[in-house]
Amino acid sequence: MKILVCVKQVPDMESKFKLDKENKWFSEEDLAFRMNEYDEYAVEQAVQLKEQTGDAEVVVVSLGPDRAKEAVKKALAMGCDRAIHIKDDDYYKKDSYSVAKNIYEYVKDENFDIVFTGLQSQDRGSAQVGVILAEFLDYPCVTTIIEFEYNNGEIQVKRELEGGEKAIVKVKAPVILTCQLGLNTPRYPTLPNIMKAKKKEIKAAEPVDTENLLTFTDIDYPEKKGAAEILEGDVKELVDKTMEILKQKTSVLK
Amino acid sequence: MKLLLIAEYKNKKFLESNYELIAFADKLNADYVMFGVGGGSDLPKCDGKFYLADSEKAGEYNPSLHKKLIAEVMEKEKADFIVLSHTSYGWDLAPRLSAELTLPQVSEVVDVSGNNFILPACNGKLWRKVSTDGKGIITIQGGAFNPESDYEGTPEVINIEVPSVETKVRFEGYEKAEAVGVDLTKAEIIVSAGRGVGKKENVENVRKLAEALGGELGASRPVVDSEWVEHSHQVGTTGQTVAPKLYVACGISGAIQHLAGMKKSDFILAVNTDKDAPIAEVADVLVVSDVNQFAPALADKISSK
Numbered sequence: 001m002k003i004l005v006c007v008k009q010v011p012d013m014e015s016k017f018k019l020d021k022e023n024k025w026f027s028e029e030d031l032a033f034r035m036n037e038y039d040e041y042a043v044e045q046a047v048q049l050k051e052q053t054g055d056a057e058v059v060v061v062s063l064g065p066d067r068a069k070e071a072v073k074k075a076l077a078m079g080c081d082r083a084i085h086i087k088d089d090d091y092y093k094k095d096s097y098s099v100a101k102n103i104y105e106y107v108k109d110e111n112f113d114i115v116f117t118g119l120q121s122q123d124r125g126s127a128q129v130g131v132i133l134a135e136f137l138d139y140p141c142v143t144t145i146i147e148f149e150y151n152n153g154e155i156q157v158k159r160e161l162e163g164g165e166k167a168i169v170k171v172k173a174p175v176i177l178t179c180q181l182g183l184n185t186p187r188y189p190t191l192p193n194i195m196k197a198k199k200k201e202i203k204a205a206e207p208v209d210t211e212n213l214l215t216f217t218d219i220d221y222p223e224k225k226g227a228a229e230i231l232e233g234d235v236k237e238l239v240d241k242t243m244e245i246l247k248q249k250t251s252v253l254k
Numbered sequence: 255m256k257l258l259l260i261a262e263y264k265n266k267k268f269l270e271s272n273y274e275l276i277a278f279a280d281k282l283n284a285d286y287v288m289f290g291v292g293g294g295s296d297l298p299k300c301d302g303k304f305y306l307a308d309s310e311k312a313g314e315y316n317p318s319l320h321k322k323l324i325a326e327v328m329e330k331e332k333a334d335f336i337v338l339s340h341t342s343y344g345w346d347l348a349p350r351l352s353a354e355l356t357l358p359q360v361s362e363v364v365d366v367s368g369n370n371f372i373l374p375a376c377n378g379k380l381w382r383k384v385s386t387d388g389k390g391i392i393t394i395q396g397g398a399f400n401p402e403s404d405y406e407g408t409p410e411v412i413n414i415e416v417p418s419v420e421t422k423v424r425f426e427g428y429e430k431a432e433a434v435g436v437d438l439t440k441a442e443i444i445v446s447a448g449r450g451v452g453k454k455e456n457v458e459n460v461r462k463l464a465e466a467l468g469g470e471l472g473a474s475r476p477v478v479d480s481e482w483v484e485h486s487h488q489v490g491t492t493g494q495t496v497a498p499k500l501y502v503a504c505g506i507s508g509a510i511q512h513l514a515g516m517k518k519s520d521f522i523l524a525v526n527t528d529k530d531a532p533i534a535e536v537a538d539v540l541v542v543s544d545v546n547q548f549a550p551a552l553a554d555k556i557s558s559k
Contacts, residue, residue: 011376013376013377013379013507014507014528016530017376017379017380019380026376026380095358096349096352096359096361097352097353097358097359100353120345122376122377123375123376124361124375124382125361125362125373125374125375125510126359126361126362127345127349127361128348128349128352128359128361131346131349131350131353132349132352132353134350135349135350135353135354136353140318140422140423141317141350141423142423143342143345143346144342144345144346156426158429159315159342160342160492161264161341161342161428162341162342162491162492163431163491163492163493163494163495164431164432164485164488164492164493164494165428165429165430165431166428166429167315167342167425167427167428167429168425168426168427168428168429169315169423169424169425169426170423170424170426171422171423171424172422175422181475181476181479182478182479212358213352213356213357213358213359213386213390214358214359214360214384214385214386214390215358215384215385215386215387216382216383216384217370217383217384217385218382218383219375219380219381219382219383220380220381220383221379221380221381222374222378222379222380222381222532222535223381227534227535228522228524228534228535228536228537228538228539228540229538229539229540230529230534230540230542231539231540231541231542232529232542235543235547235548235551236551238541238543238548238551239548239551239552239555240555242523242539242541242552243552243555243556245523245539246500246523249521249538250499250500250520250521251499252442252443252467252468252469252499252500253467253556253559
């Protein structure tokens with residue numbers, strides 16, 4: 001069995017974001033980067049499936065600048081076997097369609113049985129790449145999976161819907177599955193596995209020429225609408241002020 | 255401008271959120287036709303054409319078939335944009351349409367400005383503006399476009415044939431949400447814990463404040479995923495949608511999915527070390543403090559009265 005996982009490296013969402021010079025994307029200065037949280041669940045599920053079946057190869061693919069190699073290395077340390085890094089400094093200028101097309105060009109001849117991706121990236125949150133890739137590959141696709149079971153070629157997943165409800169879906173390989181948070185418990189790479197991963201192949205690939213469908217105008221900070229009253233000071237002071245406000249503005253303190 | 259609005263139907267019901275699609279059309283001053291896979295008895299109240307595919311035949315979840323049916327309607331209507339809700343139904347279907355029709359997809363639109371659509375990025379800390387050359391697939395964020403009044407009208411129903419096609423994705427049915435331990439929708443006061451509490455033991459600081467206020471404990475998704483608090487306490491799109499008299503957000507930065515579940519609360523008090531956290535957008539008051547110091551101190555003060 002051949003399994004593919006698509007990962008993206010994104011900034012830590014707790015960061016303070018600044019705009020780049022052209023106001024097209026965030027400035028990378030002072031940002032810490034990590035593997036997209038949704039993709040950690042995708043990698044974990046791929047590795048668990050490999051452990052279950054015993055004879056699978058797991059390939060990880062990522063499109064991004066040089067730093068994205070760190071996310072790829074983490075995936076290898078978690079248990080993926082080899083990697084394809086589509087090195088692209090202009091990654092942020094590509095729309096989801098172009099990103100999916102790039103991945104497609106590098107994976108179409110590999111005949112993967114199961115592809116795991118994150119439901120969405122934490123930075124853009126478009127939730128498109130996995131599904132569009134499925135359309136290009138002509139694979140069925142189930143999005144937003146929160147449970148996964150594999151049994152002799154039969155796959156049963158649960159999709160997470162709104163309000164805690166789930167949809168039970170059965171499907172056979174080949175298939176693309178996009179992973180929701182909470183699907184499993186992503187492992188931490190152990191030191192021996194980090195060492196082992198250093199010997200694994202990371203194939204460097206060039207981005208292919210693609211045309212965007214979408215035009216990116218610019219990026220900005222959100223318009224402040226109902227800006228909150230900000231209280232600062234020491235804890236005692238804050239408690240007193242808060243009590244005062246709760247008494248005036250709400251009916252909850254009797 | 256003409257829009258093709260894709261109504262959502264689940265558990266044998268057309269959803270109330272379908273009116274947000276119409277509100278979006280109104281905001282753009284656009285004409286629209288609707289499409290939906292559903293039953294015929296509770297269609298959204300609206301004027302104009304409604305292309306209806308029988309859900310008994312087309313299934314409530316059968317994305318490749320739904321995609322095909324929508325593409326056929328698009329062929330007839332030649333709409334400028336196809337609009338869906340940014341939900342597990344919409345974000346699943348929209349990229350399929352984007353690929354099928356080679357049209358750009360704009361995900362999770364929160365506002366429009368001239369020819370540009372505004373989308374949140376990086377957990378709502380940034381806003382992206384994007385445009386298309388007048389055609390595309392759009393998903394709109396829940397709660398971003400609200401109907402100003404109740405819609406009236408009766409759609410002109412056009413029944414569409416559902417071809418019998420073999421589907422590779424078999425929908426086997428729904429699994430209800432686990433029994434809700436606490437019905438947060440009825441609570442007057444909710445005090446919620448977010449990732450900012452730091453670790454599981456610290457949830458007690460938040461619980462203590464909830465008890466002092468006589469309210470219920472709520473939680474954000476990361477806290478539930480880390481198993482610090484049970485899912486039945488989760489507030490947000492994948493948990494419960496609440497509107498209490500007082501909502502206290504403790505160490506919750508304010509992911510869009512969380513905000514959608516609580517922003518209609520009467521009064522929102524946020525406690526966060528980061529005063530630029532997106533929660534400040536919906537909060538009435540933001541206390542800049544470590545929740546693990548502030549929450550127990552406030553609880554003590556309330557209890558001592």
